[in-house]
Amino acid sequence: xxxxxxxxxxxxxxxxxxxxxxxxxxxxxxxxxxxxxxxxxxxxxxxxxxxxxxxxxxxxxxxxxxxxxxxxxxxxxxxxxxxxxxxxxxxxxxxxxxxxxxxxxxxxxxxxxxxxxxxxxxxxxxxxxxxxxxxxxxxxxxxxxxxxxxxxxxxxxxxxxxxxxxxxxxxxxxxxxxxxxxxxxxxxxxxxxxxxxxxxxxxxxxxxxxxx
Ligand SMILES: C[S@@+](CC[C@H](N)C(=O)[O-])C[C@H]1O[C@@H](n2cnc3c(N)ncnc32)[C@H](O)[C@@H]1O
Numbered sequence: 001x002x003x004x005x006x007x008x009x010x011x012x013x014x015x016x017x018x019x020x021x022x023x024x025x026x027x028x029x030x031x032x033x034x035x036x037x038x039x040x041x042x043x044x045x046x047x048x049x050x051x052x053x054x055x056x057x058x059x060x061x062x063x064x065x066x067x068x069x070x071x072x073x074x075x076x077x078x079x080x081x082x083x084x085x086x087x088x089x090x091x092x093x094x095x096x097x098x099x100x101x102x103x104x105x106x107x108x109x110x111x112x113x114x115x116x117x118x119x120x121x122x123x124x125x126x127x128x129x130x131x132x133x134x135x136x137x138x139x140x141x142x143x144x145x146x147x148x149x150x151x152x153x154x155x156x157x158x159x160x161x162x163x164x165x166x167x168x169x170x171x172x173x174x175x176x177x178x179x180x181x182x183x184x185x186x187x188x189x190x191x192x193x194x195x196x197x198x199x200x201x202x203x204x205x206x207x208x209x210x211x212x
Contacts, residue, residue: 012164014119016099019075023055027081031193032061035144035207036115040065046110049134051100052117056082056093063091067111070094072103101126108136114143118164125174132178135212141180143171143208150187151204168206180210 012018036058045066050059053071055078062069063086073079076097086093096105100114101123112131119127132141148154149167172185185208192201 016074023075023078032057035190039142048111049109050113054078058115072096072098074099103130109134110139112141128174129178132180139212141210145206147204147206182210
């Protein structure tokens with residue numbers, strides 16, 4: 001497991017091999033992130049794309065709220081697990097095994113969700129531009145990510161690890177050229193949903209919501 005908090009953790013590598021291995025060894029699903037959950041409750045359900053869906057924590061939460069969800073991830077084993085769970089729940093979820101740095105689809109969505117997608121700094125502009133491009137005009141982009149900004153937690157980590165966790169300003173710098181109308185962009189402490197954390201643990205997160 002990786003986390004951005006206070007402990008020593010193995011390196012996070014933002015590639016499919018890392019995440020495939022991660023899902024071989026972990027089953028992280030089932031706990032919708034509370035920041036995401038609060039945000040989507042305010043939106044009218046429609047068609048959503050969950051970009052970097054993993055094994056579907058947000059996907060299933062959206063489906064239960066009435067969204068038609070397409071879940072995309074480059075870790076095939078995570079997508080297979082998500083599909084098995086969708087079948088067992090009779091949830092009509094579409095899936096795609098694909099790289100979201102270059103993801104393009106003919107369908108356009110009312111919501112594009114990027115939840116905790118931590119990539120190299122030079123991968124952020126294409127990631128966010130492609131996410132915005134999946135939206136129909138008037139569709140909402142919701143970005144959630146961990147950040148070290150405003151915390152002392154980064155001290156235990158290498159510079160290359162810290163670089164994967166974009167500060168708010170960098171997320172905005174990638175989004176502004178896309179023409180997205182930013183509704184708000186802020187840092188928020190969020191409660192941990194990680195089972196290995198002490199009760200009451202929190203992480204700093206970046207939350208951006210905008211409309212195309
Ligand atoms: C920390 S997990 C977050 C999963 C989910 N969004 C959530 O909030 O629970 C990051 C996910 O993004 C996926 N991911 C990272 N980079 C990706 C890329 N370039 N293309 C597709 N999926 C990617 C990983 O495979 C992993 O499932």
